[in-house]
Amino acid sequence: MIYGPTALYSVGQGAIVPLLPVVAAQFGAHLAAAALVPAALVVGQLLGNIPAGWLVARAGERRAMTIAAIGSLLGAIIMLFAQNVPLLALASLTVGFFAASFAVARHTFMTTRVPLTYRARALSLLGGSFRLGAFTGPFLAAAMLAVFGTERASIWFFAAMMIGVGLLVTFGPDPETRISGAPAPRRDEAIAEDTGEPVTGSIPAVERVGVFRTMWRNRRVLSRLGVAAASLAAVRGARQTVLPLWGVSIGLDASTIALVVGVAGALDFALFYVSGQVMDRFGRIWAAVPSAVLMGGALVALAFTHDVPQAVLWFGVFAIVIGVGNGLSSGILLTVGADVAPQDEPATFLGAWRTITDAGGATTPLIFSGLTALFSLSVATGAIGAIGLLGALAFLRWLPRYAPER
Structure with a gap:
């Protein structure tokens, strides 16, 4: 009941993402317009994170996930009946908006229920559940396309997954009632001394803090450690654009590029x-910094190999290095967010945290495209790699301050 709904949601979403541009092209969209349709899903999730934090804080994790499943099902229905690109993009935006509620709800649950001793492992499994869809979804989409002969079969599959998720989280056993709700202690939290004196006066009640007030109270950690996390998300978001374009630029065919990217994805x-x-045994910094260095350093090094005789070999090598670095970063943004989240209002904080990290991943392809148009593919690749290396330095500076090790 903890990982199952997440896996179903991610597999269903992963099956429709590769075919959304194809459906848009069937409506007569040009390549640039067709690419905006799956991008609308990312934009929807970015816009939905802060409202999702408010919803989870007010309605609870279970109701928020039920609402997310219903909203995503609505988006799937719009996709099925869409006959033009704007309506298809609106459906994609709707799915992304409600996907944010699901993600924030599950992240909040893990933050408040999982003990600190194995929090990173639990959240890495949660991150792996999300990655399961990205890994298996395209294969399922290809299989359904071969069987049914239409791209809309994947949309029907996504709708079926949303019905399954809705039924599971609404009528299945509720983990919130079966697992203790006592929050795990913060790493920097001091234990109050019991003086033995009698308590006088009223017992203080927990104040419910709004979304923007929570963001203001935690502005320092969000603007420092949050930006470091956004830089890591930026390198993650860029790799899906950089590697295919680099392969095309050095003259590889589509099957070879797919093989290299597939091997890197399997390692990831x-x-x-x-x-x-690694995070639970040695500390968060031993996953955050190496992953940022591996991905950022590989992109910087790749930028110098475009015209060398062994360009194809170096492309394969650095693609694998990026895959290993991304695999080592699984769950790190979830875990660090959980470590620094305030105990009184974790959902609203995590909504803001996820907005910052998602913004890093969403804006990087736009930055990469702009730098490529202004300068060259090599300059753009090196610039994105430099962002990753700067993120590693930021983690070295701010992680020990805001999320000290045990």
């Missing part, structure tokens, strides 16, 4: 639990 998916082990 295989290492998601290793990241949790």
Whole structure:
């Protein structure tokens, strides 16, 4: 009941993302307009994070996930009946908006229920559940396309997954009532001394703080450690654009590029639990910094190999290095967000935290495209890699301050 709904949601979403541009092209959209349709899903999630934090804080995790499943099902229905690109993009935006509620609800649940001793492993498994869809979804989409001969079969599959998720989270056993709700202690939290004196006066009640007030109270950690996390998300978001374009630029065919990217993705998916082990046993910094250095350094090095005789070999090598680095970063943004979230209003804080990290991943492809148009592919690739290396330095500076090790 903790990982199952997440896996179903991610698999369903992963099955429709690769085919959304194809459906848009069937409506007569040009390549640039077709690419905006899956981008609308990311924009919707970015816009939905802060409202999702408010919803989870007010309605609870279970109701928020039920609402997310219903809203995503509505988006799938719009997709099925869409006959033009704007309506298809609106459906994609709707799915992304409600996906944010699901993600924030599950992140909040793990933050408040999982003990600190194995929090990173639990959240790495949660991150692996999200990655499961990105890894298996395209294969399921290809299989349904071969069987049914229409791209809309994947949308029907996504709708079925949303019905399953809605039924599971609404009528299945509720983990909130079966697992203790006592929050895990913060790493920097001091234990109050019991003086033995009698308590006089009224017992203080927990104040419910609004979304923007929570953001203001935590502005320092969000503007410092949050920006470091956004830089790591930026490198993650760029790799899906950089690697295919780099392969095309050095003259590789589509099958070879797909093979290289697929191998890197397999390593990425295989290492998601290793990241949790490293964080729980050695500390968060030993996953955050190496992953940022590996991905950022690989992109910077790749920028110098475009015209060398062994360009294809170096492309394969650095793609694998990026895959390993991304695998080691699985769950790190979830875990650090959980570590620094305030105990009184974790949902609203996590909504703001996820907005910052999602913004890093969402804006990087736009920055990459702009730098490529103004300068060259190599300059754009090196610039994104430099962002990752700067993020590693930021983690070294701010992680020990805001999320000190045990």
